[in-house]
Amino acid sequence: MFGFWKTWKALEARGIMGINRRNADYVLKYNKRSLYPIVDDKIITKERAIAAGIHVPQLYGVISTEKEIDKLDEIIGGRNDFVIKPAQGAGGDGIIVIADRFEGRYRTVSGKIISHEEIEHHVSSILTGLYSLGGHRDRALIEYRVIPDQIFKSISYEGVPDIRIIVLMGYPVMAMLRLPTRQSGGKANLHQGAIGVGVDLATGLTLRGTWLNNIIAKHPDTTNAVDGVQLPYWDGFMKLAAGCYELCGLGYIGVDMVLDQEKGPLILELNARPGLNIQIANDCGLTLRTHAVEARLEELKARGVTETVEERVAFVQEMFGHIPQVEG
Ligand SMILES: Nc1ncnc2c1ncn2[C@@H]1O[C@H](COP(=O)(O)OP(=O)(O)O)[C@@H](O)[C@H]1O
Ligand SMILES: [Mg+2]
Structure with missing residues (x-):
């Protein structure tokens, strides 16, 4: 384990996004105020999702x-x-x-x-x-109480792990699996004490973990390794997340999803101000990727075209997949 601050500093050179940049260049720029209620109220999010044919807990x-x-x-x-x-x-x-x-x-x-x-x-x-x-x-x-898929049994303690994907204008840019711990009381929120584990966008393979601002390799309660786990339905999760842009109209969101044992992938909620610790878990800065997506959007605009959910997912998987990247 080594210090959070040291890690954050090391990431700075690799395009880490701080809170001021997130707010000014992403949240304020891409999220229209009038659309906030759709994501800030979970009942409205649910209604929207159901109308769009996206599955949610009943x-x-x-x-x-x-x-x-x-x-x-x-x-x-x-x-x-x-x-x-x-x-x-x-x-x-x-x-x-x-x-x-x-x-x-x-x-x-x-x-x-x-x-x-x-x-x-x-x-x-x-x-x-x-x-x-x-x-x-x-x-x-x-x-409805979500019953997590069996795959998470060895790497999760009670509760329901969730998959968070940050999506810029319909393009997934970074993903993280969040695992509840004894400390987090069955919830997958990082500041309740859950673990954040980076996920390779191309394959759905888990990378390293972060817990209470430390880098970790094993789950503290189950002692099983948190990296190298293949998440099932990975492309499905990527498409589900990408499609949330059309669902809510907000350009910069964090999409929280779960995998129910019987009902499959479900959307739990959307966030208009997604947290920044996802960068630690992925050992990669967000701006590296958001800039690449913004360049793509410029290029498509010049050509007068837009991309479908499938095309957007293919683009990011090609661009951002197969981390960890070269050490900086
Ligand atoms: N229907 C549910 N069934 C089981 N666990 C849930 C359910 N809803 C939420 N949780 C747990 O609580 C966490 C936070 O829920 P979420 O709906 O994302 O609210 P918040 O906005 O507070 O993050 C989830 O990551 C999950 O671990
Ligand atoms: Mg949440």
Whole structure:
């Protein structure tokens, strides 16, 4: 393991993107303000995805007011597992993943037993905006609990790993697999303590990992190697992510996807301000790639053509595949 800062410095020479550049040159430039609600509200994202024929975890119900908390029982119905989350949450905060029932109570995926009253109280906190961006009133959504594909068993601890792909104007530029740990409580968010693992865009093979700002080779809980794992349906994930541009209209997004044991690839959410740690996990700067895509867009514009999802994926796989690159 070696220091985060040292790694970041070394990457600077290789086109690392900092937060100011991300905001000015990508988020502000490519993401129209009026379109933000589509990605900032998970209920709206879901509606859009369904309309576009893209699979998402099934929505069981929405609670918008204190009065509607009475409907919780009815929404959950006879189900033993489900997920409650704030529609406008971020970073995994406020998400409860219920895996089972236990003597009139519920058991979360990390083994905590909670009562129905505690769940109601949690929903009420969501409504007041405790977890929402900007702290304003929010809605709670109750949805299908994703059961991760068996492939992740050896390299994941509880919870659901997710695949994050950053997409610029419909072109995937960088990918990362995020693995929950004992510390992250079943969630795949890096600042909850999940591991980020780089993924080769061409093949879907995992690269090295980062955990709590360190470079790692093994999962801390399972001790299995996190690199060299072949992710299934890789081209499917790439196309799914690329197609999210048409779905939301935002030019610079992070697409979060999961692989359900039965339902296959699903879109979990879209982010208008995707984090920058993906660069550490891939040992590669984002600007190297975003500049290449911007050059491609210029070239296509001059020729008066645009590319399909398949063409865009083929382009980036050819350009950015087969890392790690030459050491700088
Ligand atoms: N339906 C679900 N089933 C199981 N786990 C989930 C579900 N939704 C979210 N999670 C877990 O919580 C994490 C964060 O969920 P996400 O919807 O991306 O919200 P956030 O905006 O807070 O990141 C996911 O990466 C996943 O590990
Ligand atoms: Mg997320």
